[in-house]
Amino acid sequence: MIPLQALYGSAGVVLFVLGLWSFLVHAPLLRKLIAINIMGSGVFHLLIAIAERGTEPPDPVPHALVLTGIVVAVSATALALVFSRRLEDAGGPPEDEC
Amino acid sequence: MSASLPLAVSLPLLGALATTLAPRRARTLGLIAALASSAVVAWLVVAVWTQGALRVDLGGWSAPLGIGLEAGGANTLLLAMTALVALAISVHAGDYFRDRIQLGHFWPLWLLLWAALNALLLAADLFNIYVGLELLGLAGAALAALGGSRAALSASLRYLLVGLLGSMTYLLGVALIYTAYGQLDLGLLATQLTAGAAEATALALLTLGLAFKAALFPLHFWLPPTHANAPAPVSAALSALVGKVAAWLILLLWLGPFATVTAPAGATLLGLLGACGVVWGSWRALRAERLKLLAAHSTVAQIGYLFIFVPLLQGLAPGSERTTLIGALLLMALTHGFAKAAFFLAAGQVQQHAGHDRISDLGGTAQRLPATTFTLGLAGVALIGLPPSGSFIGKWLLLEAAIAQGQWWWIAPLLAGTLLAAAYVFRVLARAFNLEPTPQRFVNQGRAELPGLVLAVIAVVGLGLAAGGLWGLLEAVEVER
Amino acid sequence: MNGRLRLLIALLAAVLGAALLWVFLPLLATRPESALAKAALAARPLTGVGNPVTAVLLDYRAYDTLLELAVLLAALLGIWSLGPPTPAYQRAGAALRAMIAWVVPLLVLAGGYLLWAGGQVPGGAFQGGALLGAAGVVLRLGGDPHAGLPAEPWQRLLASLGVGAFVIVGLVLLGLGRDFLDYPSAWAKWLILVIESAATLAIGATLAAAYVGGRPPGGTR
Structure with a gap:
């Protein structure tokens, strides 16, 4: 089963890098937020991949880490979305930062 | 005795719940929680002092299955500093936020932040640090937005996004370590980690993730707007405590479990970035037009100093030389914690009284707010590193070590940072003292002014004169933690 | 760029x-063979739950879960600190209303089932809480400005339940002379169920309240 596991884990790495690229390249806040979530999905992918142990039952620890990570990511995303909504309502980010 | 470790995290959490449930009584309940949390930390310090390093396995599951909390010499000192600064901020905030609704928002988030700080300082598990970092980041961003202005909202959002980018990078590092070693406990990893490509990549990812949060140059760009636009008590907490904890975690990883993985080149790179931060942050502080912005830029510089210690400590074998240098590092961190919190609280007072914090219009502040001006002056002494402040001793020992190890080039940023700091502190004081009449009353508003003053006195006099006790605690327990 | x-x-x-x-x-x-995976599977009988992932989340690494629920609470408090939400959506049309009347009870039922089943098979507080949260989202989309949640004081209670259950159980065990969150074997299963139920409610309520996007409308200002 190693090749399939490697494929799944590699997909995670690719997702992480794609998310990072998107975060750095795109200016709109919403796209940055989505990019971070894609990076997160990449790491979760990787964790799920390494939980696989061939014929034995999968390692439950990475599964639990992913569940914890998802809830944390959802919370952070919710807060960031409300922030950007308020900022939009207030007229967007101020021109003169700092 | 070991019960004090989980209590140091759960009491602020309990306080956060109480203030969430009864927002109208937030101030009373919050102060009670702040006192209780500080008392537990005091108990913990006494316990470490008398018994040496403590470790508890939460849930009764020992590593690798469970999560541990550890209190050694260094992190106990940081915990004590956090408790004192947080207590001062708690007292000050009761007076700073006049509006009941704002107080109701401030308290639960502030206690959650405090719980996150304690959790991170005691953490002994890689993934647990990730969760703690997220709690720190979310609570910090929400608090920074309490200022309510568009600039504050924009800065907090950027802080949140950068923090998330950092946590995701950190988490990837954790995943790599779990792939290679199948465990997360720092103590166990310390015995097993060997030098290799995977380990080095993981350490690079962990460090990069934490560097975003610590505002290590050149990843500091988010810090000045966030800290300058937040309400003063929040700025004090973010500058004095939050960045410091992230920096401490990097140092912990480099000097502790990952010591076998680190190489002199990497350590020199960290030192260089720190040195750039010192010079750049101090320079921008000198050019800043607002008091809080000055303090925020100065934080970038002060965090930079901590990383100059890394190349000097990296190859150093355990012994008295290493203990001395770690003590100096801690002294710098503690002094900055007290001094910067004091500076921000004082800056907040100036802003509330004058309606602005433009440095060019500070004239007469010494007459109107003598105690606050005195606080700014004392905190400035500590930021420059004049004797008898703790940072004077810290910088002196850093200088000695740099010469002794033949790495004399670290002296240059040290001197440049100190000179620039003197310039920016005196620029503020010169403005504040430029009117004649002698002030009538030293203290105008006790609850708001005294907490900052106490912190500044600790930074200058307390830490300078009582530095011996600090090494006493470090030598009493194992040095690394 | x-x-x-x-x-x-x-x-x-x-x-x-x-x-x-x-x-x-x-x-x-x-x-190498993960020592942690072996230990986690071997120690499962001591926890009283059959699902190894639940055992990790609520027993071995319960402290992580406690902090994670605190993160959720911090996000909600942060959202509330920004003031009341932007106005609610239009009232739902007849067809959507009829669908909501079917879907919401189903979601609540399925959430409860996932919570109960999580002890033995895949499922648990997070999956159950996510479904409860989804029920809130559906209600809000249908035009309910409160997303089916009660008044603000009750929302505060619901959001605090998860962290509260963990901290109180932890402190009581500490008071009894055990380690923090070190469940006695005989009670482990029931303590975990209590904490999980509280966490499910907290996660569901917090997600729905976060979706509303501001302090509960009509609450005390």
Whole structure:
């Protein structure tokens, strides 16, 4: 089963890098937020991949880490979305930062 | 005795719940929680002092299955500093936020932040640090937005996004370590980690993730707007405590479990970035037009100093030389914690009284707010590193070590940072003292002014004169933690 | 952002990806047997739950879960600190209302089932809470400004339940002379169920309240 596991884990790495690229390249806040979530999905992918142990039952620890990570990511995303909504309502980010 | 470790995290959490449930009584309940949390930390310090390093396995599951909390010499000192600064901020905030609704928002988030700080300082598990970092980041961003202005909202959002980018990078590092070693406990990893490509990549990812949060140059760009636009008590907490904890975690990883993985080149790179931060942050502080912005830029510089210690400590074998240098590092961190919190609280007072914090219009502040001006002056002494402040001793020992190890080039940023700091502190004081009449009353508003003053006195006099006790605690327990 | 910089970033990202794969793939082939996985599966009978993931989340690494619920609470408090939400959506049409009347009870039922089943098979507080949260989202989309949640004081209670249950159980056990969150074997199953139920309610309520996007409308201002 190693090749399939490697494929799944590699997909995670690719997702992480794609998310990072998107975060750095795109200016709109919403796209940055989505990019971070894609990076997160990449790491979760990787964790799920390494939980696989061939014929034995999968390692439950990475599964639990992913569940914890998802809830944390959802919370952070919710807060960031409300922030950007308020900022939009207030007229967007101020021109003169700092 | 070991019960004090989980209590140091759960009491602020309990306080956060109480203030969430009864927002109208937030101030009373919050102060009670702040006192209780500080008392537990005091108990913990006494316990470490008398018994040496403590470790508890939460849930009764020992590593690798469970999560541990550890209190050694260094992190106990940081915990004590956090408790004192947080207590001062708690007292000050009761007076700073006049509006009941704002107080109701401030308290639960502030206690959650405090719980996150304690959790991170005691953490002994890689993934647990990730969760703690997220709690720190979310609570910090929400608090920074309490200022309510568009600039504050924009800065907090950027802080949140950068923090998330950092946590995701950190988490990837954790995943790599779990792939290679199948465990997360720092103590166990310390015995097993060997030098290799995977380990080095993981350490690079962990460090990069934490560097975003610590505002290590050149990843500091988010810090000045966030800290300058937040309400003063929040700025004090973010500058004095939050960045410091992230920096401490990097140092912990480099000097502790990952010591076998680190190489002199990497350590020199960290030192260089720190040195750039010192010079750049101090320079921008000198050019800043607002008091809080000055303090925020100065934080970038002060965090930079901590990383100059890394190349000097990296190859150093355990012994008295290493203990001395770690003590100096801690002294710098503690002094900055007290001094910067004091500076921000004082800056907040100036802003509330004058309606602005433009440095060019500070004239007469010494007459109107003598105690606050005195606080700014004392905190400035500590930021420059004049004797008898703790940072004077810290910088002196850093200088000695740099010469002794033949790495004399670290002296240059040290001197440049100190000179620039003197310039920016005196620029503020010169403005504040430029009117004649002698002030009538030293203290105008006790609850708001005294907490900052106490912190500044600790930074200058307390830490300078009582530095011996600090090494006493470090030598009493194992040095690394 | 100009084209050249974009290209540079893309190149750097590609190099980073290649480096990560170069490190990760050999690691998969050579990594040792995970001692942690073995221990986690072996110690399961002591926890009283059959689902190993639930055992990790609520017993071995319960402290992580406690902090994670605190993160959820922090997000909600942060959202509330920004003031009341923007106005609610239009009232739902007849067809949507009829659908909501079917879907919401089903979601609540399924959430409760997932919570109960989580002890033995995949499922648990997070999955159950997510479904409860989804029920709130559906209600809000249908025009209910409160997303089916009670008044603000009750929302505060619901949001605090998860952290509260954990901290209180932890402190009581500490008071009894055990380690923090060290459940006695005989009670482990029931303590875990109590904490999980509280966490499910907290997660569901917090997600729905976060979706509302501001302090509960009509609450005390």
